[in-house]
Amino acid sequence: MFGSAIRILKNREEAEDIVQDAFIKGFEKIHQLQDEANLGAWLKRIVVNKSLDVARNRNRFIFTSEDSILENKPDENEDDIKPDISIDFIKECINSLKEKYRIVLMLYMIEDYNHREIGELLNINESTVRNQYRRGKDQLLQLLKVKKTG
């Protein structure tokens, strides 16, 4: 959960506060939990929501639903990366992406939320999420190429 918060906020202190607050909120609203088996996912959702709230309040990113027309699907081969690329390098590139792309990529690839769930979390259309994700991924691939060659 701390990992999720820090990936969204990129700030240790804020992430720690969020996790602690989420636990308190979880205790207070434990009666709202419908399935006990989902406690972990439920708490994680609280952490993610709170982290996104903080990020929004800092005006680091603003999501809008203006990109509702799905862009043309790029060539699938463009997604391919070279096998010698390190994961730390990918992390570095993700962190240098624009906030709105970075967060969507993180939520989809690392936190395992699907496009619909991300739409709910960010209060935007699913199609907007798909567009942001594709643009973010394109930018990341670009960065990987540019930084590698540069």
Added chain:
Amino acid sequence: MKLEEYIKENKTHFDSEKMSSSSDLAFEKLLKSKLHQPKKQKVVYLKYVTVAASVVLAFSVFLWWNQQEEISKEKQILLANLENDSAGKRLEGVYAFNDEYVKEDKKIIATLIGILHKDENANVKIATIDALLKFPKNEQIRTNLITALQNEKAPLVQIRLIKALSFLRENRAQKPLEELINNEETYPIVKNNATLAMVEIKQ
């Protein structure tokens, strides 16, 4: 390899960050300030309940004490009447007990038993027998009614005692009843009542 697959496969590399040890202390503080708050309210609430309960208890004790005082006052008046020199007052006392006093009070019963044996006024004795019949299960009253029958000389009181023992179905009354029946000095009406009582008791 696809970028998406590669990142998903190496997801654990993104989880290297751990919370600092100082956060435990901060969390403990936060827990105390947030979750222990309702407990405090509970304590305050409990305090109010305790105070309210104490007030109710004190008021109940006051009422009970007042009632006891009233009862003991009534009892004193009753005992004073029962021990009064005037037969009229004693009769008043016995009737007051009969009408109002529902409690099986040892001291009053002892006084009534004293009247049963020693009072010179037949009316007072008769009223006393009726009053004592309010407690048919009291062994002291039953044995004293039997003794009174053995010693009583006034026919009206004798008849009342016979009827009382017959009503109580007191088997031990058979002996004094026989004595009365066989005694030449006994009034015929008393004998008749004694015979009827014997039949009743034996049934």
